[in-house]
Amino acid sequence: MSQDARVGVPGSVPDAPDPITLEIVRHAVFSIADEMRVIVMRSARSPLLKEAGDLSCVLTDARGQLVAQGEHDIPVHLGCMAFTIKEFLKRIPPERLRDGDVYFTNAPDVGGNHLPDVKAIKPVFFDGQLVAFAVALSHWPDVGGALPGSYVPWATDLVQEGLQITPVRLFDADGPIRETLDLLLANLRGPAEREGDIFAQRAAVVVAARRLADVFEQHGRSTVLACFRRLMDESDLLMRTALRDVPDGVYVGQDALDGDGLVDRPIGIAVRITKHGDRATFDFSATDPPARGPINTTYFVACSSVYYVCKALLGPTIPANDGCYRALSVLVPENTVLHPPPDAPVVGGNHETSQRVAEALMRAFAQALPDRVIAAGVGSAAIGIVAGRRPDGTPFIFYEVHGGGEGASATRDGLSGLRSNMGNTMNTPVESIEHEYPLVVERHELLPRQRAPGRGRGGLGVRRAYRVLAPEARLTTMVERCRLAPWGIFGGESGRPRGHPGARRQCPGLGGKDSVELQAGDLLLIDTAAADTARGGASGRADRAGSPRRVHLNQSHGETRVLPFLDYGDASLAVV
Numbered sequence: 001m002s003q004d005a006r007v008g009v010p011g012s013v014p015d016a017p018d019p020i021t022l023e024i025v026r027h028a029v030f031s032i033a034d035e036m037r038v039i040v041m042r043s044a045r046s047p048l049l050k051e052a053g054d055l056s057c058v059l060t061d062a063r064g065q066l067v068a069q070g071e072h073d074i075p076v077h078l079g080c081m082a083f084t085i086k087e088f089l090k091r092i093p094p095e096r097l098r099d100g101d102v103y104f105t106n107a108p109d110v111g112g113n114h115l116p117d118v119k120a121i122k123p124v125f126f127d128g129q130l131v132a133f134a135v136a137l138s139h140w141p142d143v144g145g146a147l148p149g150s151y152v153p154w155a156t157d158l159v160q161e162g163l164q165i166t167p168v169r170l171f172d173a174d175g176p177i178r179e180t181l182d183l184l185l186a187n188l189r190g191p192a193e194r195e196g197d198i199f200a201q202r203a204a205v206v207v208a209a210r211r212l213a214d215v216f217e218q219h220g221r222s223t224v225l226a227c228f229r230r231l232m233d234e235s236d237l238l239m240r241t242a243l244r245d246v247p248d249g250v251y252v253g254q255d256a257l258d259g260d261g262l263v264d265r266p267i268g269i270a271v272r273i274t275k276h277g278d279r280a281t282f283d284f285s286a287t288d289p290p291a292r293g294p295i296n297t298t299y300f301v302a303c304s305s306v307y308y309v310c311k312a313l314l315g316p317t318i319p320a321n322d323g324c325y326r327a328l329s330v331l332v333p334e335n336t337v338l339h340p341p342p343d344a345p346v347v348g349g350n351h352e353t354s355q356r357v358a359e360a361l362m363r364a365f366a367q368a369l370p371d372r373v374i375a376a377g378v379g380s381a382a383i384g385i386v387a388g389r390r391p392d393g394t395p396f397i398f399y400e401v402h403g404g405g406e407g408a409s410a411t412r413d414g415l416s417g418l419r420s421n422m423g424n425t426m427n428t429p430v431e432s433i434e435h436e437y438p439l440v441v442e443r444h445e446l447l448p449r450q451r452a453p454g455r456g457r458g459g460l461g462v463r464r465a466y467r468v469l470a471p472e473a474r475l476t477t478m479v480e481r482c483r484l485a486p487w488g489i490f491g492g493e494s495g496r497p498r499g500h501p502g503a504r505r506q507c508p509g510l511g512g513k514d515s516v517e518l519q520a521g522d523l524l525l526i527d528t529a530a531a532d533t534a535r536g537g538a539s540g541r542a543d544r545a546g547s548p549r550r551v552h553l554n555q556s557h558g559e560t561r562v563l564p565f566l567d568y569g570d571a572s573l574a575v576v
Contacts, residue, residue, distance in 0.1 A: 017227050021219060025227035026319075029068040032211045033057050036136050036204040037070045043203055045196030046141050048399050051432045052425045054139040057204060059212065060085045061228050062094070062130045065322040068231075076113060076354045076422040077137050079304025082322060084111030084119060085133045092167050094130050097123040100173025102202050104184075106143065106165045108158070109342060113301050114350040115143045115162040116150050120198075122205035126216040131225070134208035136201045141397045142189040148387030149397050151476050153261045153513035155294045155345040163187045171202055189387075190395060232323030240278035240327050242314035246368050250274050253364030255356045255376075257337075258483040260293025261348075261513030266484060267291055267337055269356045273364050281329040282306050282361070290340035293513065294478075297349025302338040303330045305357035308422060313365055313372045348513065351381035351401075352480045354422045359487075366489050371410040376486030377420050377458060378404025380479050384526055386466065386518065388473030390438050396470070398437045401425045402526055405459035407486065414458035416446055438469035447527055466524040472517065475524060479512040 017025070036057035044050045056073035060066050064085030069078050087110045092103065106118040116139050124132040143150045145162035152160050163184070170181050181198070185191040216224050251273040256266040270286035290296050307325055311318060318324050332339045337353065340346070359376050366373040382402035389395050401423060406414035419425055430441040443465035518524070 044200040075308040102171035120201035149385035236323035260291035294345035296340040375407030377407040383478035416459035482512040
């Protein structure tokens with residue numbers, strides 16, 4: 001059995017708006033989505049939201065069709081949210097919704113990706129009728145589970161990863177539903193910080209509903225809804241036009257994950273693209289079966305990767321709404337790593353497996369669009385979570401996504417020190433880290449280039465060094481490209497390891513999906529992957545990504561210990 005991501009075909013618009021009104025509504029809804037993001041970042045408690053911006057916001061119509069999304073939001077979130085309200089309405093029918101309600105959910109089967117990404121959903125009413133939804137997704141630094149930060153490298157089922165929040169109403173017209181909210185907070189670490197983030201999400205969707213009601217008041221219900229339909233039809237037309245410029249044919253691409261943290265073998269991602277006329281089908285039937293460990297992901301994330309790559313390669317300026325995706329069919333059989341059983345662990349699949357899907361798609365499209373595709377780059381969110389207790393005994397959870405190098409393109413060198421493809425978060429500023437956590441950032445710099453023959457070179461990785469001030473803490477990693485190096489195209493070389501620094505004694509290896517105890521005075525040194533690559537040949541990139549990741553922990557008492565990361569490719573960590 002497979003699922004198909006087709007939304008429908010464009011229909012007629014009998015009450016089509018005039019061009020001026022259409023542009024006014026277009027800019028209004030996009031500005032509302034952007035304002036939601038600003039509200040969350042200005043009012044959230046956790047630095048992951050207020051500084052790094054690990055969040056996304058959208059507006060949909062009453063059927064759940066995506067109308068507008070934030071301009072600076074995260075690709076893996078936005079594709080998933082094209083499904084969220086449609087799945088939500090299967091569980092909470094429209095007749096149960098009331099003005100003032102705000103529901104929360106992180107359920108993977110409700111258009112979800114992984115448990116830390118929690119969505120606030122507010123129905124929007126006008127003249128007593130349901131007309132739209134406002135959705136604000138935020139990554140919570142903790143949703144329970146076996147380890148602080150809710151990343152459990154050895155998880156074998158979803159329950160170990162944290163609290164599953166099926167759609168539940170946390171606010172109504174009178175305010176918070178305290179009993180339900182307290183039940184939720186009692187199962188999370190850092191409840192005061194989580195409550196602040198919850199209220200920030202609620203504020204964002206409440207303001208969005210108010211702004212959207214003003215648009216309906218100004219232009220009328222039928223006109224605004226006609227504008228929604230026209231915006232989607234325009235995106236549909238633009239995507240179909242772009243597809244017609246791609247040569248018809250069948251294109252195949254593959255990539256692989258290092259492993260799942262439990263089984264020492266690569267996990268393959270394979271896509272077969274069939275392009276005909278103004279449609280394309282993306283078939284993942286040859287992808288490997290579900291993994292035991294936490295790098296499975298949902299069908300919705302597979303769709304997110306397809307949507308992102310198609311938009312990036314075919315029409316970067318096409319407004320991303322439901323119409324943009326009508327011409328794209330995504331086929332993912334059940335019992336694959338991209339469509340696992342409901343209880344499978346998925347926390348790393350959101351940002352690691354989605355990257356592998358995106359890069360497999362890039363490899364396939366390289367056969368049809370050689371001048372648009374970029375070679376593989378950092379290919380990982382390089383998650384590092386440091387959790388413990390401050391000297392005063394209060395708990396903390398520091399979660400950071402580390403940037404790296406971007407692969408070279410046909411027209412430019414790759415950029416350095418950024419999140420590429422499915423990610424779009426920012427660095428957490430040093431000042432914020434040192435203010436919020438018992439950590440000192442001793443270094444933040446670009447790694448030197450190793451070698452890069454050819455016409456175009458990839459970007460550089462980043463080095464960050466954190467000194468632990470807490471009496472004790474725990475480091476948890478979720479990192480890819482440790483064994484299987486990023487690939488080059490058109491004659492490009494693959495990545496190579498950089499090797500480990502010397503040390504007085506060796507300790508058990510620290511893997512890309514691992515957890516280890518830290519001590520006061522330890523130095524955590526993270527080197528992220530570089531796309532230290534080159535473009536060669538007449539029509540492609542000779543791209544090589546070769547900077548490893550390392551983690552060094554220098555103990556304050558002078559003794560040195562090393563936990564080398566599995567060091568076969570682009571990334572490595574060690575503790576020194």
